[in-house]
Amino acid sequence: MKTDHTPATDQDAFAAVADAMDRAHALARRYVQTLPERRVAAQGTPAELAAALDEPLPEQASDPAGVVEEWFRRAEPGIVASAGPRFFGYVVGGATPAAVAGDWLATALDQCSGFYPAAPAAAETELVVVRWLLDLFGLPASWSGTLTGGATMSNLTGLAAARQWVGARLGFDPAADGLGGRPPIPVITNTMTHSSARKALSTLGLGRTSLHEARTIDGRVSLADLEQKLAAIDGPAIIMATAGEVNSGHSDDINAVADLRDRHPGGAWLHVDGAFGLFAGISPALRHHVAGVERADSIASDLHKWLNVPYGAGVAFVRDAAIHKSAFAIPAPYIANSEGWNSDDYGPEMSRRFRALAAWCALKALGRAGYREMVERCVANAQQFAEWIEPQPDLELLTAPELNIVCFRFTQGGDDLDAFNRQAVTAIQRDGRAFVSGTTWGGKAAIRAAFDHWATTSEDVQILCDVVRSGR
Numbered sequence: 001m002k003t004d005h006t007p008a009t010d011q012d013a014f015a016a017v018a019d020a021m022d023r024a025h026a027l028a029r030r031y032v033q034t035l036p037e038r039r040v041a042a043q044g045t046p047a048e049l050a051a052a053l054d055e056p057l058p059e060q061a062s063d064p065a066g067v068v069e070e071w072f073r074r075a076e077p078g079i080v081a082s083a084g085p086r087f088f089g090y091v092v093g094g095a096t097p098a099a100v101a102g103d104w105l106a107t108a109l110d111q112c113s114g115f116y117p118a119a120p121a122a123a124e125t126e127l128v129v130v131r132w133l134l135d136l137f138g139l140p141a142s143w144s145g146t147l148t149g150g151a152t153m154s155n156l157t158g159l160a161a162a163r164q165w166v167g168a169r170l171g172f173d174p175a176a177d178g179l180g181g182r183p184p185i186p187v188i189t190n191t192m193t194h195s196s197a198r199k200a201l202s203t204l205g206l207g208r209t210s211l212h213e214a215r216t217i218d219g220r221v222s223l224a225d226l227e228q229k230l231a232a233i234d235g236p237a238i239i240m241a242t243a244g245e246v247n248s249g250h251s252d253d254i255n256a257v258a259d260l261r262d263r264h265p266g267g268a269w270l271h272v273d274g275a276f277g278l279f280a281g282i283s284p285a286l287r288h289h290v291a292g293v294e295r296a297d298s299i300a301s302d303l304h305k306w307l308n309v310p311y312g313a314g315v316a317f318v319r320d321a322a323i324h325k326s327a328f329a330i331p332a333p334y335i336a337n338s339e340g341w342n343s344d345d346y347g348p349e350m351s352r353r354f355r356a357l358a359a360w361c362a363l364k365a366l367g368r369a370g371y372r373e374m375v376e377r378c379v380a381n382a383q384q385f386a387e388w389i390e391p392q393p394d395l396e397l398l399t400a401p402e403l404n405i406v407c408f409r410f411t412q413g414g415d416d417l418d419a420f421n422r423q424a425v426t427a428i429q430r431d432g433r434a435f436v437s438g439t440t441w442g443g444k445a446a447i448r449a450a451f452d453h454w455a456t457t458s459e460d461v462q463i464l465c466d467v468v469r470s471g472r
């Protein structure tokens with residue numbers, strides 16, 4: 001049906017794309033240019049924000065450019081400037097100039113990445129990005145890798161390969177045959193293993209409540225407990241280690257964990273969740289935090305955190321490409337027989353967006369030296385904040401910050417300090433100048449700040465200090 005907004009000719013149709021992009025571009029330009037001054041907290045209650053957008057499904061067509069503008073106007077109070085330099089909650093990176101531009105271009109190009117014939121430039125770009133990342137992190141060039149939607153999917157990818165490896169040792173193919181009727185595959189984690197890795201285990205049918213959990217001391221796995229847990233397992237096992245625990249930034253002693261893996265008579269697969277901690281490997285001054293990571297069998301990391309590319313990007317590395325492929329490759333006549341590398345064979349998705357372009361542009365624009373400088377600056381920012389906390393009479397550091405996370409708490413504020421600290425998180429967020437998030441550490445309510453934004457300055461850290469001071 002022809003409507004007022006249905007273009008008459010192909011040329012009109014694509015002119016409409018360009019017009020809508022121009023309008024989006026104008027909005028986005030204004031947005032990114034004002035990021036440093038924007039509030040880092042939403043304005044309005046969930047009910048108000050929902051009401052601002054809610055309406056019945058439109059029956060009639062509208063002007064595409066106008067639609068974009070209308071959405072922005074109605075949704076703006078709910079847009080958090082998490083891409084700005086003072087969002088210290090969770091572990092949220094920004095997006096470098098080249099990364100934003102690359103991601104925009106990827107949207108316009110709309111490549112169906114997944115199958116080589118549909119998107120050969122995307123596939124070749126992804127292979128280069130994987131190779132560059134292996135090099136950046138000091139991992140062997142021979143490893144297999146694929147870009148994912150984030151560290152959760154990267155954990156799933158690495159653990160799917162681990163499941164294949166254990167299955168092969170026990171004489172079956174989990175991807176083909178499933179796990180029904182088989183004895184449980186033993187997985188050893190530490191008690192602070194990230195929830196995303198647990199989610200991946202449950203998705204893979206490995207379960208998240210039947211884990212063998214080794215104790216954690218100050219954010220690191222207890223090697224003695226890990227050894228004991230491993231000794232109680234008869235056959236092959238999966239060990240999960242962490243490079244960068246989310247509350248403390250602390251990393252397991254990966255070399256020591258790999259030694260235990262090597263000594264286990266039944267054999268074991270070592271998966272490392274290095275969502276942000278892997279980035280320590282970029283800096284000679286910080287590399288010791290992840291020493292031995294190249295001895296892992298699979299590694300998960302994020303690109304939308306410390307690589308500072310837009311959301312929806314992570315990477316999974318697997319030492320053995322054949323095992324990696326055996327977890328995901330599946331015959332489908334309509335996409336069979338293609339030449340070239342199909343990412344579809346190496347991850348849980350089939351069709352996917354061209355996420356490699358943002359990463360390619362980001363890596364090309366900053367280079368190894370730029371990323372090294374950025375990672376070191378983020379760690380210096382964390383150090384500056386920790387040094388400010390230390391002498392404050394009513395604040396304490398809950399653990400020594402080693403990388404880019406600072407975990408702290410108010411020590412004065414009435415009888416119920418946990419409630420006081422939780423309220424302080426809300427008060428700091430509401431201030432709108434800097435965002436921190438809450439957690440628990442050692443059973444106590446705590447506050448954490450993560451530093452992984454490419455443009456955060458020492459002045460931004462000072463503003464965070466001021467906001468924390470006024471947060472009580």
Ligand SMILES: Cc1ncc(COP(=O)(O)O)c(C=O)c1O
Pocket residue numbers: 090091149150151152153194196197242244245246273274275276302314
């Ligand atoms: C150690 C660790 N693993 C995994 C994740 C999950 O990453 P994503 O939310 O990007 O999937 C996070 C997120 O903070 C993390 O810190």
